[in-house]
Amino acid sequence: MPVLLSEEHQIRQPEDVVLVRQAVRQKAVELGFNLVDQTKLVTAASELARNTLQYGGGGTLRLESLVDGLRRGLRLTFADEGPGIADIEQAMRDGFSTAGGLGLGLSGARRLSNEFHIDSRPGEGTRISITRWR
Amino acid sequence: MLTEIVAHDEAALLQRWIDNQFNASGFRPDRIGRAELQENSTQFLSSFRRALNSGATDIQGADWAGVRHILDGLSSARAEQGFSPTETATFIFSLKQPLFERARALYANDPARLAEATWEISQVLDKLGLYTAEVFQRGREAVIVRQQQEMLELSTPVVTLWDGILALPLIGTLDSARTQVVMESLLQRIVDSGAAIAIIDITGVPTVDTLTAQHLLKTVAAARLMGADCIISGIRPQIAQTIVHLGVELGSVVTKATLADAFSVALHRAGLAVVQKQAARRKPPADPDRESEGNEA
Amino acid sequence: MERIPILKMGEYLLVTIQVDMHDRLAMTLQDDLTAKIVAARARGVLIDISALEIVDSFIGRMLADIAGMSRVLDAETVVVGMRPAVAITLVELGLSLTGVRTALNVERGMELLRRRIAGRNEDDAGSA
Numbered sequence: 001m002p003v004l005l006s007e008e009h010q011i012r013q014p015e016d017v018v019l020v021r022q023a024v025r026q027k028a029v030e031l032g033f034n035l036v037d038q039t040k041l042v043t044a045a046s047e048l049a050r051n052t053l054q055y056g057g058g059g060t061l062r063l064e065s066l067v068d069g070l071r072r073g074l075r076l077t078f079a080d081e082g083p084g085i086a087d088i089e090q091a092m093r094d095g096f097s098t099a100g101g102l103g104l105g106l107s108g109a110r111r112l113s114n115e116f117h118i119d120s121r122p123g124e125g126t127r128i129s130i131t132r133w134r
Numbered sequence: 135m136l137t138e139i140v141a142h143d144e145a146a147l148l149q150r151w152i153d154n155q156f157n158a159s160g161f162r163p164d165r166i167g168r169a170e171l172q173e174n175s176t177q178f179l180s181s182f183r184r185a186l187n188s189g190a191t192d193i194q195g196a197d198w199a200g201v202r203h204i205l206d207g208l209s210s211a212r213a214e215q216g217f218s219p220t221e222t223a224t225f226i227f228s229l230k231q232p233l234f235e236r237a238r239a240l241y242a243n244d245p246a247r248l249a250e251a252t253w254e255i256s257q258v259l260d261k262l263g264l265y266t267a268e269v270f271q272r273g274r275e276a277v278i279v280r281q282q283q284e285m286l287e288l289s290t291p292v293v294t295l296w297d298g299i300l301a302l303p304l305i306g307t308l309d310s311a312r313t314q315v316v317m318e319s320l321l322q323r324i325v326d327s328g329a330a331i332a333i334i335d336i337t338g339v340p341t342v343d344t345l346t347a348q349h350l351l352k353t354v355a356a357a358r359l360m361g362a363d364c365i366i367s368g369i370r371p372q373i374a375q376t377i378v379h380l381g382v383e384l385g386s387v388v389t390k391a392t393l394a395d396a397f398s399v400a401l402h403r404a405g406l407a408v409v410q411k412q413a414a415r416r417k418p419p420a421d422p423d424r425e426s427e428g429n430e431a
Numbered sequence: 432m433e434r435i436p437i438l439k440m441g442e443y444l445l446v447t448i449q450v451d452m453h454d455r456l457a458m459t460l461q462d463d464l465t466a467k468i469v470a471a472r473a474r475g476v477l478i479d480i481s482a483l484e485i486v487d488s489f490i491g492r493m494l495a496d497i498a499g500m501s502r503v504l505d506a507e508t509v510v511v512g513m514r515p516a517v518a519i520t521l522v523e524l525g526l527s528l529t530g531v532r533t534a535l536n537v538e539r540g541m542e543l544l545r546r547r548i549a550g551r552n553e554d555d556a557g558s559a
Contacts, residue, residue, distance in 0.1 A: 050454070
């Protein structure tokens with residue numbers, strides 16, 4: 001699938017989560033997503049960026065504009081080199097949290113996107129990518 | 135040369151052409167009557183003859199305006215009537231055969247002229263046939279654009295029942311895409327109007343499956359987050375059965391059988407009541423003039 | 432340090448969130464607000480989020496926590512002005528903010544607070 005544009009953002013401190021939200025909003029507006037879809041993308045990005053910071057000890061976000069025939073899409077890939085997730089199935093469940101949160105981060109982000117991929121190995125880190133199509 | 139072929143006994147040519155159209159495999163007697171066909175053909179042929187007489191060959195030129203005008207009307211009418219582009223273009227192409235027959239009869243002893251006439255006939259009729267297809271296409275596109283517009287307007291009619299009370303009468307099947315449009319438009323109207331109560335009426339929704347029920351519940355939940363209450367009304371008996379069979383948890387959502395019941399709940403919450411007019415029409419306080427009139431009667 | 436201002440109006444506290452908050456700022460607001468409820472002996476808290484373009488699970492939890500904490504401190508909380516796109520997204524995210532009272536705008540929110548507080552005063556007088 002052709003990738004039109006790609007950029008990377010660092011996620012090192014809480015302020016970076018705000019910057020990620022702004023960067024995703026800007027890209028979503030550029031790609032012509034409607035207001036509700038923009039809001040869903042930004043919210044999902046906020047959840048995943050926070051996870052990257054809290055559980056992964058920081059990492060990166062790659063933003064990619066996709067083209068598939070007449071469709072345009074935005075893919076966000078969050079990667080960290082933290083401890084990884086031992087039981088992905090458990091982590092995906094609503095209400096499961098190891099840090100005292102609401103446990104809606106992963107499951108919520110999946111509901112807010114059209115495609116969701118997670119790849120994680122204990123000791124090696126986690127890579128989560130979500131895509132939303134216009 | 136073509137002028138000569140057409141002008142020679144126009145009435146017979148017309149008759150031959152109409153018979154041809156009538157017997158063509160693509161003819162649709164269910165969509166068009168013989169009288170209309172006769173009228174279309176007569177008008178076209180006389181206009182066609184005049185255009186040929188002018189000597190101009192460019193069908194986009196001023197001398198062919200009359201012919202184009204007739205084809206414009208015919209093609210858009212047939213697009214609306216549901217004809218296919220082929221059926222529409224057949225109107226023109228079916229004129230080829232009678233014209234070829236005439237050319238053969240007239241130039242039987244002159245093969246060179248016959249070939250030339252055949253070429254001329256083909257060229258002009260092909261151009262006109264393509265022209266009808268083009269107009270037909272534009273007509274269809276206009277129909278599609280209009281229908282899309284109508285459907286969008288139909289799908290989200292948020293109405294104000296009273297100051298502070300909105301209603302969304304849903305009609306037709308609720309798929310995900312449509313529900314999102316409906317949901318957004320209702321919530322936006324709630325913000326714009328400041329209405330604290332919205333009634334979602336599903337009388338016109340044929341079936342409710344788990345997904346539809348979830349969409350409705352999400353709308354109610356989103357409205358609540360914004361500070362507005364929703365009432366779902368128009369729940370028919372079989373839909374009530376489906377909801378229970380599917381195990382859909384309605385939670386604290388207020389549901390009513392009819393829009394009238396929901397409206398009455400909404401009025402009550404807004405601190406309003408509907409009273410019978412009789413109470414207000416009670417005998418007015420003693421009026422001397424009126425009193426005397428009554429006595430006289 | 433950056434802070435969200437909290438205004439006092441009689442027995443009410445008014446907070447208007449106008450910036451995209453990072454998590455630390457949100458936690459600071461929660462601390463400041465609970466401290467101020469006690470210090471000002473506030474009976475009602477109104478939080479205007481009409482400027483917020485997103486509410487994620489962290490901000491959502493903060494709002495629910497503030498409502499819960501203020502209830503313990505004998506104050507009512509009303510969250511007003513949530514945008515439609517934000518509400519739709521929150522529902523999809525799986526957050527319904529049960530226990531948080533909401534109103535369409537500041538005016539409606541104040542009405543709701545007055546009614547709630549009047550009701551509680553009556554209850555208190557009745558049980559006394």
